Amino acid sequence: MKALVLLSGGIDSATALAMAVKEYGNENVYALSITYGQKHSKEIEASCKIASYYKVKTTYLDLTKIFENSNCSLLKKNNLDIPLGTYESQILNSDSKTISTYVPFRNGLFLSSAASIALSLECDYIYYGAHSDDSKFDAYPDCSIEFNKAICDAIYLGSGKKLKVVAPFIGKHKSDIVKIGTELHVPYELTWSCYNGHEKACGKCGTCIDRKKAFEINGLKDPIEYEE
Amino acid sequence: MKALVLLSGGIDSATALAMAVKEYGNENVYALSITYGQKHSKEIEASCKIASYYKVKTTYLDLTKIFENSNCSLLKKNNLDIPLGTYESQILNSDSKTISTYVPFRNGLFLSSAASIALSLECDYIYYGAHSDDSKFDAYPDCSIEFNKAICDAIYLGSGKKLKVVAPFIGKHKSDIVKIGTELHVPYELTWSCYNGHEKACGKCGTCIDRKKAFEINGLKDPIEYEE
Numbered sequence A, B: 001m002k003a004l005v006l007l008s009g010g011i012d013s014a015t016a017l018a019m020a021v022k023e024y025g026n027e028n029v030y031a032l033s034i035t036y037g038q039k040h041s042k043e044i045e046a047s048c049k050i051a052s053y054y055k056v057k058t059t060y061l062d063l064t065k066i067f068e069n070s071n072c073s074l075l076k077k078n079n080l081d082i083p084l085g086t087y088e089s090q091i092l093n094s095d096s097k098t099i100s101t102y103v104p105f106r107n108g109l110f111l112s113s114a115a116s117i118a119l120s121l122e123c124d125y126i127y128y129g130a131h132s133d134d135s136k137f138d139a140y141p142d143c144s145i146e147f148n149k150a151i152c153d154a155i156y157l158g159s160g161k162k163l164k165v166v167a168p169f170i171g172k173h174k175s176d177i178v179k180i181g182t183e184l185h186v187p188y189e190l191t192w193s194c195y196n197g198h199e200k201a202c203g204k205c206g207t208c209i210d211r212k213k214a215f216e217i218n219g220l221k222d223p224i225e226y227e228e
Helices: A011-024 A042-054 A087-092 A106-120 A145-158 A174-183 A206-217 B011-024 B042-054 B087-092 B106-120 B145-158 B174-183 B206-217
Strands: A003-006 A029-035 A057-062 A125-127 A164-166 B003-006 B029-035 B057-062 B125-127 B164-166
Touching: A003 A011, A003 A106, A011 A029, A011 A042, A011 A125, A011 A174, A029 A042, A029 A106, A042 A057, A106 A125, A106 A145, A106 B106, A106 B145, A145 A164, A145 B106, A145 B145, A174 A206, B003 B011, B003 B106, B011 B029, B011 B042, B011 B125, B011 B174, B029 B042, B029 B106, B042 B057, B106 B125, B106 B145, B145 B164, B174 B206
Parallel strands: A003 A029, A003 A125, A029 A057, A125 A164, B003 B029, B003 B125, B029 B057, B125 B164
Antiparallel strands: none
16 A cells, blocks of 8 residues: 655644554655745755655645735735734634635645646555644635545545545644654654744744644644744 | 636537636636646647637646656657547456546646636636546546536535536536537637647547547537548
């Protein structure tokens, strides 16, 4: 059995990679790391380090052009400030149901790209790190349980029943992921989550807040450095 | 209301485009044309001509890298012969459940790319031309009714319920498409279906056979030229 893991460089996907490597062995696991026009290259650098740590072959893909008309605040071309505060406060202060850091249908696009590549590499599984904290308040609808079920079906059926999507953290919290990953000795010091691309993580954007909380709940110290 | 139409340059997608233009007006319709490493550029040239005929803005996307490991016979890099004969005969003569012209999860990938772009352009609908003749004998599992339902759900849910997929020919035959398209005066002389990239269509590959039959059933002459 072989697996392809969507690797963004954050703690969720790094933990998903660790699970796949434990299950199938690193020689049977591939990583897929996708650039989409982000403000910074910290995520890609982190995924490169993590893939190297686990000694898995990695495909790098650039899908920036697909988002050339998107007004998402994560995109470099838009030169917008990343909103601070929790996802909840951002949703409450927004006219839209989604938030400015929602990259249009990103998980659907990335999973579909992974499906085309995984079939070519004769993989049986695609792993990705979606979890319930990201779909709270409908912040990221492409992280929800309902979306996950539909895209799993689409990939299974559209691949001629050859490919299954594994989302080990669906329904779980980020703190559960840190717990699992700590038991697996995931090198969290190599990961990057912050939406800003400064030297150290900002500690104030939605994903920094969630990340810090996930370590705190487990009584652990996040091994990366923050600006304050 | 605005729509994005997946335009491959063949008769199915040209007819889907005609339907969207009739429904929303050409100023509210966008086309998306995707290169994926095909043997020839005839399809892209055809989609360019059709988009120009209908005066719709078109996005061109190159996803060739995603298929760099695929052994699909449609890909230029593989330098394989396109199998001749009907899809049925190809399936019967193959060890695999899918056929050599199956591009791994192509429709899923193209629809997901369309979803990301359509959301950026504030479209309400994505149109694509899948029909039942392509999913007969499981030749192309990503054209089936079951796949269509799942990917429609995934795109609707993953977009925060903003985007719907319209597959007007699901459950219909290619001959039904030609009937609808003829009533809409679709310029079929501008379309290209053949898997080979010769000056004229070969008339012998699976898609040529299906195309010719679709016109014959309607008692119509296919306006393009064939090698024999």
